[in-house]
Amino acid sequence: MAKTLDLERILHRQGFGTRKMCRILIVNDEVTVNGEPCDDPDAKFVLDDTLQFTVQGTAWQYREHSYLMMHKPAHYECTHKTQFHPTLYTLLPSPLVERGVQCIGRLDEDTTGLILLSDDGQFIHKVSSPKHHVPKVYEVTCKHPLSAADIDHLLAGVKLIDEEETIAALAATLLTETVLHLTLAEGKYHQVKRMVAAMGNRVTALKRIKIGQLSLPDTLAAGEWRWLTAEDLIAVQS
Numbered sequence: 001m002a003k004t005l006d007l008e009r010i011l012h013r014q015g016f017g018t019r020k021m022c023r024i025l026i027v028n029d030e031v032t033v034n035g036e037p038c039d040d041p042d043a044k045f046v047l048d049d050t051l052q053f054t055v056q057g058t059a060w061q062y063r064e065h066s067y068l069m070m071h072k073p074a075h076y077e078c079t080h081k082t083q084f085h086p087t088l089y090t091l092l093p094s095p096l097v098e099r100g101v102q103c104i105g106r107l108d109e110d111t112t113g114l115i116l117l118s119d120d121g122q123f124i125h126k127v128s129s130p131k132h133h134v135p136k137v138y139e140v141t142c143k144h145p146l147s148a149a150d151i152d153h154l155l156a157g158v159k160l161i162d163e164e165e166t167i168a169a170l171a172a173t174l175l176t177e178t179v180l181h182l183t184l185a186e187g188k189y190h191q192v193k194r195m196v197a198a199m200g201n202r203v204t205a206l207k208r209i210k211i212g213q214l215s216l217p218d219t220l221a222a223g224e225w226r227w228l229t230a231e232d233l234i235a236v237q238s
């Protein structure tokens with residue numbers, strides 16, 4: 001049987017504040033549902049993805065869980081508590097932050113590119129857990145030219161400080177003398193920078209361009225985000 005819920009709880013679960021705040025929005029005529037004004041906080045609606053509502057003029061679709069991608073700009077941190085730079089979460093509408101959307105894995109403050117966010121714990125675990133080996137591709141710009149021997153070294157395995165085992169890239173392709181595409185199965189702390197440093201070189205720019213089979217779209221500018229489509233969700237996990 002279709003699950004129904006009252007409007008006050010729907011808005012609360014979708015991130016529009018406490019139940020009391022949601023009730024006030026509704027009775028103050030700030031909410032429409034499926035194109036019709038609704039000032040009854042107890043009115044019940046079927047919970048499915050066809051449920052459309054507006055809150056203070058902004059259109060929203062009901063989503064049991066949120067799945068999104070962002071093009072992370074440089075100089076943003078993937079943390080909730082800002083330390084030295086603004087957090088990525090300031091680039092999202094507040095209902096998404098309120099409902100617990102979080103970054104899946106972290107990129108360094110100076111790293112740019114594709115980052116996924118969700119409030120679905122199972123999905124977060126699946127994409128971030130080392131057990132699932134979701135490959136990630138980085139475009140890495142190095143200070144010094146790279147040789148064919150460096151590429152072989154990355155593929156054969158590099159010994160990192162404080163790691164027992166050597167870590168090998170799944171793929172490494174030179175684009176220019178100093179730029180390579182590096183595919184990794186793990187997401188260890190500063191992994192790309194440490195692998196490049198272990199070869200006596202230094203990363204000067206780092207951009208993540210792909211997670212699983214999902215590429216950062218050219219149309220998504222730095223600082224922008226969009227919902228993941230059903231195809232995107234499959235691509236991430238393949």
Ligand code: URA
Nearest residue numbers: 108111190191192193
């Ligand atoms: N590896 C790094 O060194 N930094 C990142 O942000 C991601 C991977």
